[in-house]
Amino acid sequence: MDLQVRAGDGCRLWANSTGDGDTLVLCHGGPGLWDYFDGVAELLCGTARVVRWDQRGCGRSERCGPYSVARSIADLDAVREQSSVARMALLGHSWGAHLALRYAIDHPDRVSHLIYVSGTGIDPERGWHSHYERNLRLRLGNRLGRWEALSARTRTPAEDREWAVLQWSADFADDSGALRHAERMATPWLGINYDCNQAVNAEVKQELRDIDFVLRCRGLDIPVLIVDGVEDIRPRWAVDSLYEALPDVERVSLAGAGHLPWVERRDDFGRIVSRFLADNRADNRRAAGRQRRHGPADPR
Structure with a gap:
């Protein structure tokens, strides 16, 4: 069911609700992309009422700036409020994970x-990016030449889609299915909002330098689940400081998965998230006074 959501400044935001139960809102990555969580919604709609949305200026939402972290947080709150819930569970992916974390802190x-x-992660030096660039080129393999050629010039809309598919193919651990998965992400093609991407990314880098996220994360009194794909080309050690800072946290690392673990480890991802939501819904561990800190693990 599509929802009619209006941000505080009147900007129209596309949103969709599936399933029944407590509300889980999904925050897609980018910045500047659109919701690609149809598979996650299918996995979890038997566990929760799943709300997906396109962030401001992205996909089916209105292209209406300005684009900023604060505006994204306010837009997410509008989604919550106009979904008629006082409290929601949040699942964020990539940039959307940072957005969900920032919203929870605020x-x-x-x-x-x-x-x-x-x-x-929350490290101000963002030291993971050079490792990502190297791993991206390695993972692209024989697709690297075409990706570099497209990266070096102004692209037509068709070439922009081709470039994105090539780049996204590196986000999957299994190369045999990588292009197929990336093509699915790009269908329908809704166009990357590069203005949004540049503005928000620049602000995230600056705020990580200016705000002590470690202290703010130490005070976050809600249960957190960190899910990684072991073969993500973004090094997973970048998230270690966040994991160490959170007081109520579980971390699961899935072998054989890249940046979108629900695609390559579908059943395990669904089981892990569903169990986390069910366990914490009753606040069992808080009532028992148990600590929720576990090392990286794979459920296989």
Whole structure:
């Protein structure tokens, strides 16, 4: 069911609700992309009411700036409010994981659980990026030449889609299915909002330098699940400082998965997230006074 969501400044945001139960809102990555969580919604709609949305200026939402972290947080709150819930669980992926974390830090009373999928951590120096660039080129293999040629010039809309498919193919561990998975992400092609991408990415880099995220994360009094794909080309050690800072956290690393672990480890991802939501819904561990810190593990 499509939802009619209006941001505080009147910007129209596309949103969709599937399933029944407590509300879980999904925050896609980018910045500047659109919702690609149809598979996650299918996995979890028997566990929760799943709300997907396209962020401001992205996909089916209105192209209406300005683009900023604060505006994204306010837009996410509009999705929550106009989904008629006081508290929601949040699942964010990549940039969306940072958005979900920032929202939870700013509004902990409005978040019941946080699921941080394939994020890139809170280190101000952002030291992971050179490793990502190297790993991207290695993973592209014989697709590297075409990707570099497209990267070096102004692209037509068709070439922009081709470039994105090539780049996204590196986000999957199994090369035999990588192009197929990337093509699916790019269908329908809704166009990357590069203005949004540049503005928000620049602000994230600056705020990580200016704000002590470690202290803010230490005070986050909600259960958090970190999910990584072991073969993500973004090094997973970038998330270690976030994991160490959070007081109520579980981390699961899935072998044989890249940046989108629900694609390559579908059943395990669904089981892990569903169990996390069910366990914490009853607040069992808090009532028992148990600590929720576990090392990286694979459920296989």
